[in-house]
Amino acid sequence: MPSNRQEVENNVKKQEIRDSARQMFLAFGYEKTSLAKIAKHAGVTANTIYWYFKSKEELFASVVEEIIQAFLTAFKTRKSESLRDNILWVISVLEVSRAFIVTIHEKSRTSQVIADVHQSFHDSLAEISEAYLLEKEMKPTEIKPYITLVGFVIEGILMHELDEKEKNDIVSLLEV
Amino acid sequence: MPSNRQEVENNVKKQEIRDSARQMFLAFGYEKTSLAKIAKHAGVTANTIYWYFKSKEELFASVVEEIIQAFLTAFKTRKSESLRDNILWVISVLEVSRAFIVTIHEKSRTSQVIADVHQSFHDSLAEISEAYLLEKEMKPTEIKPYITLVGFVIEGILMHELDEKEKNDIVSLLEV
DNA sequence: CTGTGCTCTTGAATGGCAATCAAGAGACAT
DNA sequence: ATGTCTCTTGATTGCCATTCAAGAGCACAG
Numbered sequence: 001m002p003s004n005r006q007e008v009e010n011n012v013k014k015q016e017i018r019d020s021a022r023q024m025f026l027a028f029g030y031e032k033t034s035l036a037k038i039a040k041h042a043g044v045t046a047n048t049i050y051w052y053f054k055s056k057e058e059l060f061a062s063v064v065e066e067i068i069q070a071f072l073t074a075f076k077t078r079k080s081e082s083l084r085d086n087i088l089w090v091i092s093v094l095e096v097s098r099a100f101i102v103t104i105h106e107k108s109r110t111s112q113v114i115a116d117v118h119q120s121f122h123d124s125l126a127e128i129s130e131a132y133l134l135e136k137e138m139k140p141t142e143i144k145p146y147i148t149l150v151g152f153v154i155e156g157i158l159m160h161e162l163d164e165k166e167k168n169d170i171v172s173l174l175e176v
Numbered sequence: 177m178p179s180n181r182q183e184v185e186n187n188v189k190k191q192e193i194r195d196s197a198r199q200m201f202l203a204f205g206y207e208k209t210s211l212a213k214i215a216k217h218a219g220v221t222a223n224t225i226y227w228y229f230k231s232k233e234e235l236f237a238s239v240v241e242e243i244i245q246a247f248l249t250a251f252k253t254r255k256s257e258s259l260r261d262n263i264l265w266v267i268s269v270l271e272v273s274r275a276f277i278v279t280i281h282e283k284s285r286t287s288q289v290i291a292d293v294h295q296s297f298h299d300s301l302a303e304i305s306e307a308y309l310l311e312k313e314m315k316p317t318e319i320k321p322y323i324t325l326v327g328f329v330i331e332g333i334l335m336h337e338l339d340e341k342e343k344n345d346i347v348s349l350l351e352v
Numbered sequence: 353c354t355g356t357g358c359t360c361t362t363g364a365a366t367g368g369c370a371a372t373c374a375a376g377a378g379a380c381a382t
Numbered sequence: 383a384t385g386t387c388t389c390t391t392g393a394t395t396g397c398c399a400t401t402c403a404a405g406a407g408c409a410c411a412g
Contacts, residue, residue: 013360029286031207034398045362046399052360056399102281105335109275110205145345149329152336152346156328159281169321170328189389210369221391222370228389232370 014052017042022063026096030060030103061113064104067097068121076128083136087150087171091157098158122151138176150174190228193218198239202272206236206279237289240280243273244297252304259312263326263347267333274334298327314352326350 020042024033035056039046053059071093078089094101108115126147133143153174157167196218200209211232215222229235247269254265270277284291305323314322329350333343 029282032286035400036398047363047401048361050400099285102278102285105278106205106282109278110208142349145342145349148332148338148342149346149349152332153325153328155335156324156331159331160328162324166321166324170325173318173321173325211371212369223372223392224390226371 013044017044017049017052018059018063018066021059022067025060025063025103026099029099030107035059057107057111058113060103060107061111061117064100064114065117067100068117068124072121072124072128075125084171084175086132087154087174088167091154091167091171094154094158101155101158125151146176189220193220193225193228194235194239194242197235198243201236201239201279202275205275206283211235233283233287234289236279236283237287237293240276240290241293243276244293248297248300248304251301260347260351262308263330263350264343267330267343267347270330270334277331277334301327322352 017038021033021038024038024041027033028037035046035049038059039049042049049059053062074093075090078086081089104114104118108118126144129147129150130143133146134140138146153170157170162170193214197209197214200214200217203209204213211222211225214235215225218225225235229238250269251266254262257265280290280294284294302320302323305326306319309319309322310316329346333346338346
């Protein structure tokens, strides 16, 4: 319940900052992106960021959360393709954000916020995939480790520089 | 060819700094370990480190290289166990250094030195494993992607917090 | 139509850090 | 004893995240 018009605009500017942050983080990496740089890109002062976000880490967590939400929404509306196509689709969608994957893991060890976002991503993904693999009649005891394994392979593919053929060959090995 | 006694001692102190660095990096992580902290632990001034290493990143690269060399030496003198045992062995040996894995990948994107160390590690590992898998009569075309895949799974296991059962179940899925 | 309070913005610190600089101290070779 | 090389250090620089203190714009109550 906004007490004045300003608060309505609040979210607009917050989103602008988030957008700038995402672009800068992607282009230069977390460490090499200063808040001053993000602020300049967003057309505000560095201090202003602190009104909307508690810290650089929370800003990053917020950016990541947005990406994850968008991904999960898209992922839920898909499902019924072949396993192989699903995996390749996940890889191609996350491709643009691949620079974040390492940073998320790095920050997860020192930042609770990011660890939470990271964990809940893995959980959501596992939940969706489990239903899918049950339909495909995979042995129930194998489902959980298989999901984890596929997750690791996807992360690996995204974290390393591979060409299309290499990706395809690796994904082929994942078929049961 | 040392021109005086000091230069003989050189490597001793350099090694002391490297040792301190390894311990501090492992305990606190790369970002949260300042050169001052390493220096204090090694009983020198922060500036002294710069005489032995060009930068914090090079110091880190040196630490990583030492670990990798030790690992590769141990790995080469093993080999003839079952595939499963070899994979589990690699995981258990790298376990103590698991905190580094993420940092190596993170730094690889901005630091040439670390990217090189990282790349040569993957290469060495692939080379050793290829010979091993040929002996085991794996189809030659499948060997390369398989090695890469196993590498990604090992990295994944080390990067995430898993209990023994989860690890074993995942490694079981890797058997051909 | 004025004062009070809320949302938002900013300039100016603060403290920490990696990296550089300039000045030396100690050991050796001549 | 002198110059040179190895090594060490205090002081400095410049960047950065974060905090602080002061305000500006707006809305609503009286």
